[in-house]
Amino acid sequence: MFTERLHRITAAGTGRGYTRIRLADGPMIYIKARPHSTELDEVYLAPGLTAPGTDDWEAEDDELVLTGESASGTLYMDVPAEAVGELITEHGGEHAIQDADFPPVGYQIHPAKDGRYPVRRGTQRLGYMACRARVWQVIPLGGTMWSGAFATSEEAADHLLKRAEAADKHSAQRAEWVLRGALAECGLPLTRGSQAVIGQGPTSWVQIDVLHRSPYVTGDEPYVLVYLRRQDDEEEMTLDRVVTDADEWVVLLGSGDDTQLPGATFTAADTAALSAYVVDWHRDPEASWTAALAADHARRLTALNTAATRY
Template sequence: MFTARLNRIAAAGTARRFARIRLADGLMVYVRAQRNALAVEEVYLPAISTPDTDAWSNRDDSVHLDVPVDAVRELIEEHGGEHATQDDVDFPPVDYRIHPRDKYGWFRVTRGTEPIGRIIRRGTSWEAIGSGSTRWSGPFADFDQAGRYLLELAALGTGGDCDAGELLISALAGVGLIPYQDEGTTTWLSVGSGPEGAYGPGRENPYISAVLCDRDTEEEVTTKRMPRVTDEWVIVIGGASPDEGGPVEFDGPTFPGAAITDVAAYIAAWHRTPRTVRAEALTEARARRMAAIEAAGQPDA
């Protein structure tokens, strides 16, 4: 029996609060757990009897302490499993399923019935490895970022033994575009406005570029490694601009490092209507610049 909510709680924790699990027979189980838990710190069971076993022997009044996750799972299964309707305030629904932690500390992750990888907690962060891959990726700040990253890999049809640039190239191929390495470097990936993204003569033609940037260091720009939790994709839009009197280049929107398909979708939208997307991005860039100027002019609080 699949206990999806308990599995997520055991992986993600409850942020020092109690989370409620609704059972198939309508009864409730209240649990509090740390992330990556093998045992649930506290279990409150109103109107539910527990087995007379060592797993449930540690009590403080009405609360059971340090109950193994497997014992809680067995209790849930005895009541018909988890109810189809749960509280989504604490754990919003996602497109992947987390399976119980195995003896190696891995949580197997599936999309429907399709295995898409595994995640593991290392220290205070998480790492992920796609199905068929031999290389762990991360660190990710939390369990959900690692899970969403595996969904990205699954959507692109790759197990993950490739770097961020290769993943973006694959995503762009899915929308009919072939990017170019910018001016002979191995960093920026660029797309022009010509057929299939070709530049045409000269950089005065419209183009768009993407690169992975580490927000913590603000020094490393690359496409030659897997995305990390501190990464973001920086979009730069350039080309001739009649209202600016010549070639202009400016920063467009940014995307989280793992949101590779979103980056490809934005580039595809730009390629379909470069003038429209450019005008919208330029308006947003000017608004950000004015906000920064105004903030710099404010006295310290």
């Protein structure tokens, strides 16, 4: 069981006073600890709590003056944080309602390993932080150098969270991530492709292959390419810029011999229809290919007739 408040306390410390943790079944644990410590200086168990009879728990005193009032409980010294976490778990974890000294945040600090605290946002790893020469430094996921000089562990973790949020905001605007988000519910694997085209520059797209289905009657494997372009620029083929209202999504239907047909186009905002089209294609690639072939033939015939009337 993840004891979020305990992990934040062991990283940040408690100062000169006690910080308390309310357990899920009601009782309180009071903790006094230095920052960046795997062993808590003092742990006071309020009445109703009994410590395990292990060497990790050695009673110091049966009476304790706490917050100016006499309190009947048991005080323990130098208790490993891991042992306190086990006791909290035995009582159902940490209560949802706690003091406001550690307000809710969007990150979680995990126990230190080799002096490094993993920081996560749910299941997403944001990076690590460590206490070095009395200041906290961070290294984001994928980074190669430690940086920063934060006064507290909370500031360091918050910095990693803000970096991740800024990256999310930037990535969410790029066509590739807009497209991936739109097609996520399809459950189909997306493979990014890219190529440098002479006179045109780099191109990029995603490819989607059929899963567990027979190939076309010709024996070729069906696939789909999806990319973004400006509505007035048929040469553009990209996923590497921000989506605008002047853009459209293009779907190409392909086969194993590199034959490709125009499948459909959708406005930049109509990603739901785009996703539905891909799902329909995957359900019956042969029918989608036949329809695209007929539409392409009709377009070519219209173009020929239009050209003929001009002369």
